[in-house]
Amino acid sequence: AAVMREFEPDLIISIGGGSPIDAAKAMWIFYEYPEFTFKQAVIPFGIPDLRQKAKFIAIPSTSGTASEVTAFSVITDYKAKIKYPLADFNLTPDVAIIDPSLAQTMPPKLTAHTGMDALTHALEAYVAGLHSYFSDPLAMQAITMIKENLVKSFEGNVEARNEMHMAQCLAGMAFSNALLGISHSMAHKIGGVFHVAHGLANAILLPHVIDFNKKSCGDRYATIARTLKLAGNTDDELINSLTDMIRDLNKTLNIPLSFSENGMTKEEFDANLDFIAENALKDACTGS
16 A cells, blocks of 8 residues: 555556455555554445545456455454455445456365355355345356356366356355355454465355254255255255255365364364354354
8 A cells, every 4th residue: 555655556456366356455445545544444334435546457366256346355454363354335346357267277275265265155145134136146147157167177177267267256246235144254253363264264164054044044045956956855955955065065175074174173263262253243244
């Protein structure tokens, strides 16, 4: 932000994965409003009007966060051990350039983690409190494309990798309007303490979150399962097929099914549990 204030650009171009694009969004805020504080920025939908000095272009090189089309920027405060999602429609880039060729060099692990992040975006958007007739088709199309292409993309298939780059963008358009859920609230806060990759945390949490949420929106999870042609006659059977599909995806993508499998001890987790829970409750994603 200091360099921007010195150079005074009227166009900011961010290229890279979710973290570089999110960082550029935050720089943009403090370029335009040097006196604005991070403490003010973390208040949802409280960022002053941007574009007083510059417009913003985002070009993603990974297929997961969809920061190029969203109103969010996730910033980690390492001292406070908290990942904060800055949320404001001001932060939505003016132009997004979705070029799948940039995602072709992702290593398998990054392909897996970002892909599961995209799936979590789409699933959470479909059941979020603010879902609508406009967000639902985007979310469902993304879910369908991810099921068809993520494993092939992980295995290095070029066409599947292209499809995943489009799917993650659709998922981003869905959740930027419908918002997200507690998978993301918890993944942000677990990631802030333990530095677990965001997509990995979501992948581990997602089946448990679906199990917890189904009492409120089981019919919508069942609709997803039917659309994907998963096994089951009753809603409960269909939802179980959906969580089984997610766990099977994790296994195929070499993603552990629990945090302990990923190297976290129960003692470490329990020691931080109250801190994580309290901060997850305050997360911008919890309300939806």
